[in-house]
Amino acid sequence: DAGITQSPRHKVTETGTPVTLRCHQTENHRYMYWYRQDPGHGLRLIHYSYGVKDTDKGEVSDGYSVSRSKTEDFLLTLESATSSQTSVYFCAISDREQETQYFGPGTRLLVL
């Protein structure tokens, strides 16, 4: 299994509070991704990174920001959490040459 961890694994927060989710990898892969999974929507890309300090928006980026200051860490921040951001968040990594993405265990976020 790819060495990917996500923290926290579960979080309950209130509307309007900032939330940061962390993804940590030990594979030294260049590419990192944040997805959310919701019933009826499958997996949707929020943001991705193609190197340290290099990030780009995905399909559902509104309300989210990311940062990558080190190869191994990719942070997802909800600046002001809303109930619509209640979801399961997955981090993934990939090696460009392989193109297959490997996923972390997920973070379940509940915004009340």
Added chain:
Amino acid sequence: DQQVKQNSPSLSVQEGRISILNCDYTNSMFDYFLWYKKYPAEGPTFLISISSIKDKNEDGRFTVFLNKSAKHLSLHIVPSQPGDSAVYFCAASERNSGYSTLTFGKGTMLLVSP
């Protein structure tokens, strides 16, 4: 507009029989396709992939077929086992786009009964 479609939300199969999961895509620029399996409370795990230069790829009990003219791929599981019960996601990417982002379908829940 969905570029990757899995039109069957669920599929039930008996143990030992064949499971066939289908996926359609609309973007003709997709040239690499993957299947992922997901158990509850876990992250998706990579299962099998196929490049657009091939029409079949096999790995043990799992075979993926690609029909480029129909923009259709399918995953065959033979024989199906109860441990195969999970949600299966089809995904596609454009290798020549510069970055390896994936577009996922909504998933099909497979239930294999003993």
